[in-house]
Amino acid sequence: MNIICNKSSLLKSVGTVIRAVSQKTTMPILQCILLKAEGNSFTLTANDLELGIHCASDAVVKKEGSVAVNAKIFSEIIRRLPDDEIIIDSDDQDNITISCGKSKFNIPGQKGNDFPLLPEVQSENQMVLPQNEFRQMIQKTIFSIAQEDSGRPVLTGELIDVRDGYLYLVAVDGFRISMQRTDISGEKTFKMTVPGKALNELNKILSSEEDDLMTVMFTGRHILFKMDQTVLVSRLLEGEFLNYERNLGMSFTTRAYVNKKELLDSIDRAALISKEGKNSPVRFDIRQDRMIITSNTEAGSAYEEVAIRLEGEGMVTAFNPKYYMDALRAIDDDTVCILYSSSLSPCIIQGAQGENYKYFILPIRLN
Amino acid sequence: MNIICNKSSLLKSVGTVIRAVSQKTTMPILQCILLKAEGNSFTLTANDLELGIHCASDAVVKKEGSVAVNAKIFSEIIRRLPDDEIIIDSDDQDNITISCGKSKFNIPGQKGNDFPLLPEVQSENQMVLPQNEFRQMIQKTIFSIAQEDSGRPVLTGELIDVRDGYLYLVAVDGFRISMQRTDISGEKTFKMTVPGKALNELNKILSSEEDDLMTVMFTGRHILFKMDQTVLVSRLLEGEFLNYERNLGMSFTTRAYVNKKELLDSIDRAALISKEGKNSPVRFDIRQDRMIITSNTEAGSAYEEVAIRLEGEGMVTAFNPKYYMDALRAIDDDTVCILYSSSLSPCIIQGAQGENYKYFILPIRLN
Numbered sequence: 001m002n003i004i005c006n007k008s009s010l011l012k013s014v015g016t017v018i019r020a021v022s023q024k025t026t027m028p029i030l031q032c033i034l035l036k037a038e039g040n041s042f043t044l045t046a047n048d049l050e051l052g053i054h055c056a057s058d059a060v061v062k063k064e065g066s067v068a069v070n071a072k073i074f075s076e077i078i079r080r081l082p083d084d085e086i087i088i089d090s091d092d093q094d095n096i097t098i099s100c101g102k103s104k105f106n107i108p109g110q111k112g113n114d115f116p117l118l119p120e121v122q123s124e125n126q127m128v129l130p131q132n133e134f135r136q137m138i139q140k141t142i143f144s145i146a147q148e149d150s151g152r153p154v155l156t157g158e159l160i161d162v163r164d165g166y167l168y169l170v171a172v173d174g175f176r177i178s179m180q181r182t183d184i185s186g187e188k189t190f191k192m193t194v195p196g197k198a199l200n201e202l203n204k205i206l207s208s209e210e211d212d213l214m215t216v217m218f219t220g221r222h223i224l225f226k227m228d229q230t231v232l233v234s235r236l237l238e239g240e241f242l243n244y245e246r247n248l249g250m251s252f253t254t255r256a257y258v259n260k261k262e263l264l265d266s267i268d269r270a271a272l273i274s275k276e277g278k279n280s281p282v283r284f285d286i287r288q289d290r291m292i293i294t295s296n297t298e299a300g301s302a303y304e305e306v307a308i309r310l311e312g313e314g315m316v317t318a319f320n321p322k323y324y325m326d327a328l329r330a331i332d333d334d335t336v337c338i339l340y341s342s343s344l345s346p347c348i349i350q351g352a353q354g355e356n357y358k359y360f361i362l363p364i365r366l367n
Numbered sequence: 368m369n370i371i372c373n374k375s376s377l378l379k380s381v382g383t384v385i386r387a388v389s390q391k392t393t394m395p396i397l398q399c400i401l402l403k404a405e406g407n408s409f410t411l412t413a414n415d416l417e418l419g420i421h422c423a424s425d426a427v428v429k430k431e432g433s434v435a436v437n438a439k440i441f442s443e444i445i446r447r448l449p450d451d452e453i454i455i456d457s458d459d460q461d462n463i464t465i466s467c468g469k470s471k472f473n474i475p476g477q478k479g480n481d482f483p484l485l486p487e488v489q490s491e492n493q494m495v496l497p498q499n500e501f502r503q504m505i506q507k508t509i510f511s512i513a514q515e516d517s518g519r520p521v522l523t524g525e526l527i528d529v530r531d532g533y534l535y536l537v538a539v540d541g542f543r544i545s546m547q548r549t550d551i552s553g554e555k556t557f558k559m560t561v562p563g564k565a566l567n568e569l570n571k572i573l574s575s576e577e578d579d580l581m582t583v584m585f586t587g588r589h590i591l592f593k594m595d596q597t598v599l600v601s602r603l604l605e606g607e608f609l610n611y612e613r614n615l616g617m618s619f620t621t622r623a624y625v626n627k628k629e630l631l632d633s634i635d636r637a638a639l640i641s642k643e644g645k646n647s648p649v650r651f652d653i654r655q656d657r658m659i660i661t662s663n664t665e666a667g668s669a670y671e672e673v674a675i676r677l678e679g680e681g682m683v684t685a686f687n688p689k690y691y692m693d694a695l696r697a698i699d700d701d702t703v704c705i706l707y708s709s710s711l712s713p714c715i716i717q718g719a720q721g722e723n724y725k726y727f728i729l730p731i732r733l734n
Binding site for chain 2: 073076077080081082102103104105106107108265266268269272273276299300301302303304305306
């Protein structure tokens with residue numbers, strides 16, 4: 001293989017695909033990026049067998065061929081080269097030469113044919129979504145997926161649930177539910193669970209331009225996101241996701257409307273005392289015109305007041321302040337609406353108008 | 368004690384003194400900041416028994432007194448309070464109340480009298496130095512002090528050596544010497560070794576304004592730096608410092624003048640290959656018009672060329688690339704002068720004109 005490219009576009013492609021390079025594998029080929037020159041196209045691919053990313057990069061192909069190169073050293077070399085023309089050449093023994101100005105590197109490669117192919121995702125199941133919107137939906141939910149060691153593998157991903165003209169993105173960790181939804185055209189109904197890792201990497205790749213679209217394709221086992229020059233493929237998680245609709249559909253008798261920033265700052269302060277008491281709960285005393293937020297541990301006590309507008313009866317509840325703050329930080333609106341039904345029931349934080357996001361949090365019983 | 372202050376000036380003072388709060392102590396009082404109101408002045412002090420910082424802060428004193436407060440929780444509370452007037456009150460049982468707007472915290476304190484006093488440093492030995500210049504001298508040397516576990520406690524600090532109208536600041540770790548000097552008025556001659564930790568914290572406190580001065584006072588055991596509202600006191604390190612003058616005074620037969628950035632970038636790239644071979648040396652082949660920089664390990668090989676102007680004979684040497692890069696990164700000049708005498712001798716990196724800084728590096732024997 002022999003190609004000529006420029007540093008900045010190559011570096012961008014390397015930075016994109018390297019997200020799918022395996023960190024902990026004992027298989028050296030999975031620590032590699034596949035470089036492939038075919039016809040006029042030069043592509044880079046990484047694949048940890050759960051997640052794969054493929055990226056086309058601008059280059060002049062002088063000689064076709066492919067070679068796998070250790071991702072870490074390749075990316076560090078490319079990053080440090082001057083902003084100039086780079087020539088990459090590999091010989092029959094898969095020795096790779098990288099030349100740029102007066103710099104020249106020789107590093108050993110591996111056979112391109114040994115690199116695992118990305119799964120084929122050819123399917124009639126397709127949808128087109130705005131990249132920036134989906135990126136924000138990920139950011140506003142992914143913090144509440146379950147940890148890898150939670151014993152619930154399916155909850156380490158997020159549910160994509162398409163029904164009734166909406167796409168719902170839902171994350172659940174057993175203590176809270178984060179849901180974002182958006183309008184979507186089409187009549188189809190389906191559910192699938194995408195691993196958190198894939199969504200985390202997708203979040204970093206997706207464009208923040210308002211008009212950029214992506215195509216999503218899926219089979220029963222895999223999902224593929226196609227953005228301009230880049231394709232991300234992930235396997236789907238198996239197993240039954242939590243029936244989140246039942247929780248979010250609960251009936252609530254009390255609604256408190258409150259300024260998001262004031263509430264967030266007050267909980268943040270009260271949580272300082274709570275943290276010193278090993279994450280003890282923060283207490284919310286909801287009154288007619290204000291919410292009194294207190295925490296009390298051996299480290300001391302905190303007292304905070306926030307003005308609210310209440311519909312329904314006041315009550316006293318207690319929650320893990322971290323879950324509350326995670327939700328509030330993910331919300332753009334200035335005013336939020338918090339729904340309660342009783343002291344020991346969950347609450348839901350949602351928009352003051354509309355229901356395009358909902359954060360559901362389980363309460364803590366006060367001693 | 369009862370004082371009223373504003374959030375931003377209190378936060379700044381807390382941020383300054385907290386650098387001297389002990390991280391690993393089992394004595395709770397050393398995890399505290401001493402708050403003291405006396406006459407019209409409000410001061411904060413922290414002291415880990417090796418390093419102490421004292422800071423005056425603007426406040427209205429309503430009632431004199433002192434109390435010690437846990438530094439971590441106090442600083443986190445102050446940081447999160449709104450930008451408003453803060454009232455701090457302590458009662459006879461050393462309970463502390465912090466009030467600000469609708470926020471109120473109660474936290475337990477400790478007796479102010481139990482807090483260890485800073486050492487007195489009254490001495491005729493004084494000098495006045497520009498803060499910004501001394502800050503830069505620290506930054507340009509401190510990376511080559513010895514590690515705590517090096518077995519040479521005195522080399523974990525930097526030597527301040529005043530003689531012949533100069534102040535020399537010198538750091539040595541057994542493999543390299545970093546020296547910066549500046550003109551100083553006065554006839555006095557003295558040497559003392561200041562702990563690296565004290566200089567690191569001083570570096571963060573010193574002003575970057577060109578005109579700000581500080582007063583330095585010292586006895587045989589302690590050094591005191593006085594800046595505007597802040598005083599930093601450190602014990603000195605005992606033991607004989609390395610005789611650095613002998614090393615820096617060696618005679619050299621070859622001088623190479625080279626562009627600093629080109630050299631740094633080239634070594635940085637060659638070091639990538641060296642790093643994969645567990646920090647093997649980088650080889651410098653110094654020729655009449657250029658320096659050829661190569662490294663060669665099982666991870667591959669790198670070849671770099673940099674133009675130079677040579678005075679004297681060319682030669683081949685090898686160095687630890689990290690030490691070379693640390694020195695080059697600390698230099699502001701565009702062109703540096705590198706002094707050699709033979710393949711197995713140290714080199715010195717210094718300014719193309721003048722000798723206000725010198726970096727001395729021991730060579731590595733090539734296999």
